[in-house]
Amino acid sequence: MAKYNDLDPKKWKEYSDINTDSLWLIEKRDNSGAHSGDYHGNFVPQIPHQLFTRYTKKGDWILDPFMGSGTSLIEAQRLGRNSIGIDLQPDVVQEAEERIRTEQRKNCIVRTVTGDSRTVNIEEVMSSVGIDKLQFVMMHPPYWDIIKFSDNEKDLSNTSTLDEFLESFGQVIDNSTKYLEKNRYCACVIGDKYANSQVIPLGFYCMNQFMERGFLLKAILVKNFGETKGKANQQGIWRYRAITNDFYIFKHEYIFVFKKVK
């Protein structure tokens, strides 16, 4: 059995719900239980569900330094994993915490923290729950400034240049993967941006931040997305714009999976 998950190789035929291909077409968001689709900029629970099943074991500790509505933490506890979630916005953290608690599982610890993930003392948070290592880090940063999450100047969505965004993102990688166990995994979910008549490949720039730090790139997964809240009920106008111009409408985002080997 792999050391980093609970899957039984003998039962491989039974795992038909586990994705093994690089194209992830997810029809519908799982809105069950504590999951709320209301947080603008959230990801579908199926993403952390798939990743935690493949790359973690029961009892492992998962960190999400861009917790938002707590999607990762809800999935972690459903799968019997412990988790720590950090977000800059106190009201967002409080709301997530309340929803997570509505389906709290026995023997699962969930710790939420309000703070700046570039600098927050993660070692202190870990020692408050009696651990000194993490087994997975799940990252879903702002897609630079596409959605403004707050007015806080520490918010990555308020960085004024691409370089500043990438530098801040790099600081979150350093701060949060420092405690990731060697030979374990982290993942980053991110999409691209279109500005000044060209694609800004944010996904690949963020991927490079991990590779420059010596992480092994294990997967580039492409996931579809349906109608976003920002473009709700505007399919016609966007199709008209695309046909009468030279661009394509984004319908995908990336999930990068990395292994820490150093």
Ligand SMILES: C[S@@+](CC[C@H](N)C(=O)[O-])C[C@H]1O[C@@H](n2cnc3c(N)ncnc32)[C@H](O)[C@@H]1O
């Ligand atoms: C794309 S959202 C994550 C959504 C989350 N995956 C979910 O399903 O709800 C990014 C989050 O990063 C937070 N954020 C931005 N800058 C941050 C920082 N410096 N430290 C911690 N959180 C930050 C924002 O408040 C926002 O909630």
